[in-house]
Amino acid sequence: MEERAGPVRVAIVGVGNVGATFAYALLLSGLASEIVLIDANRAKAEGEAMDLNHTVPFTHSTRVWAGDYPDCSGASVTVFAAGVGQKPGETRFDLIRKNSAIWREIVPAVVKHNPDGILLIATNPVDVLTYAAWKLSGLPPERVIGSGTILDTARFRYLLSQHFGVDARSIHAHIIGEHGDSEVPVWSLANIAGMRLPDFCKAQMLASDRAAMEEIFLQTRDAAYRIIERKGATYYAVAAGLMRITEAILRNQSTVLSVSSLIDDYYGISDVCFSLPTVVDSGGVENILRLELAPDEIEKLRHSAGMLKAVIGKLELG
Numbered sequence: 001m002e003e004r005a006g007p008v009r010v011a012i013v014g015v016g017n018v019g020a021t022f023a024y025a026l027l028l029s030g031l032a033s034e035i036v037l038i039d040a041n042r043a044k045a046e047g048e049a050m051d052l053n054h055t056v057p058f059t060h061s062t063r064v065w066a067g068d069y070p071d072c073s074g075a076s077v078t079v080f081a082a083g084v085g086q087k088p089g090e091t092r093f094d095l096i097r098k099n100s101a102i103w104r105e106i107v108p109a110v111v112k113h114n115p116d117g118i119l120l121i122a123t124n125p126v127d128v129l130t131y132a133a134w135k136l137s138g139l140p141p142e143r144v145i146g147s148g149t150i151l152d153t154a155r156f157r158y159l160l161s162q163h164f165g166v167d168a169r170s171i172h173a174h175i176i177g178e179h180g181d182s183e184v185p186v187w188s189l190a191n192i193a194g195m196r197l198p199d200f201c202k203a204q205m206l207a208s209d210r211a212a213m214e215e216i217f218l219q220t221r222d223a224a225y226r227i228i229e230r231k232g233a234t235y236y237a238v239a240a241g242l243m244r245i246t247e248a249i250l251r252n253q254s255t256v257l258s259v260s261s262l263i264d265d266y267y268g269i270s271d272v273c274f275s276l277p278t279v280v281d282s283g284g285v286e287n288i289l290r291l292e293l294a295p296d297e298i299e300k301l302r303h304s305a306g307m308l309k310a311v312i313g314k315l316e317l318g
């Protein structure tokens with residue numbers, strides 16, 4: 001992507017729990033000089049802008065305002081967190097009907113005013129809505145990114161770090177596929193300092209405990225349900241993940257992140273969005289890393305892609 005002159009603008013469509021928490025994290029980071037908040041509930045966007053502006057004397061001279069779609073013009077990144085959240089007991093797929101209708105309204109409205117920026121999708125079901133955003137926007141696939149399994153991968157690394165007593169940032173392990181019930185842990189490539197987990201256990205004289213590993217995956221996969229039961233929504237960790245993706249884009253960092261984007265012929269799977277470790281830079285998706293998976297992981301990924309394609313097939317994007 002061409003370098004943009006002038007202030008760095010980030011637009012956020014939907015400033016509920018996720019959008020507002022992301023706006024706060026972005027403001028504290030100082031990465032953006034302009035943050036535009038757009039919400040169907042105008043008063044909510046205005047209230048968030050006022051509250052955020054009052055942090056400016058303590059933080060950075062960032063301009064924050066409640067805007068409308070023309071204000072997306074010139075935004076390097078537009079984050080989509082509009083929609084309805086997951087209610088207790090609901091799966092992310094339950095949200096599809098409600099959120100795809102919103103998509104048909106808001107994606108063309110953003111792209112009309114900003115055909116050159118990157119779209120970053122957080123709303124669930126995030127993989128399906130990333131695909132829908134790609135289709136509805138007409139943008140090249142590298143400029144439409146879903147937060148995908150960046151959150152699940154973070155949860156996985158955190159739980160592994162607690163088990164192994166090693167900093168989560170030193171654990172290299174990925175969750176791929178759907179952000180949701182069919183996601184796939186890549187155990188075959190998980191490592192600490194290049195040592196596969198069974199070898200790490202052997203070297204550290206720890207028991208290599210399959211049941212504990214399975215429990216870590218289940219806690220990773222079901223974390224959103226457990227948090228929603230307790231506090232009604234999840235937003236801090238996903239906002240931090242959105243921040244990390246935004247930073248990789250704005251600073252052209254070529255960071256490997258588990259994010260969702262259009263997949264083309266990976267183990268024969270095409271025309272669906274899901275997460276793989278992906279190099280993210282100022283152009284968006286620079287390179288999707290085609291991991292060599294174990295046979296059982298390929299099978300699980302095919303199942304995950306099949307689930308997503310079944311939902312995508314029912315979308316009305318016309």
Ligand SMILES: NC(=O)c1ccc[n+]([C@@H]2O[C@H](COP(=O)([O-])OP(=O)(O)OC[C@H]3O[C@@H](n4cnc5c(N)ncnc54)[C@H](O)[C@@H]3O)[C@@H](O)[C@H]2O)c1
Nearest residue numbers: 014015016017018039040041082083085086122123124238
């Ligand atoms: N990708 C992830 O890892 C992840 C994690 C947590 C939540 N989520 C998802 O993020 C989404 C938002 O969750 P939340 O807790 O912030 O919900 P929320 O209800 O707090 O906020 C949603 C906001 O969207 C606004 N909105 C609704 N329709 C709109 C429209 N047509 N145009 C503009 N704004 C509109 C609402 O007014 C509200 O302010 C949900 O779909 C949730 O499942 C994703």
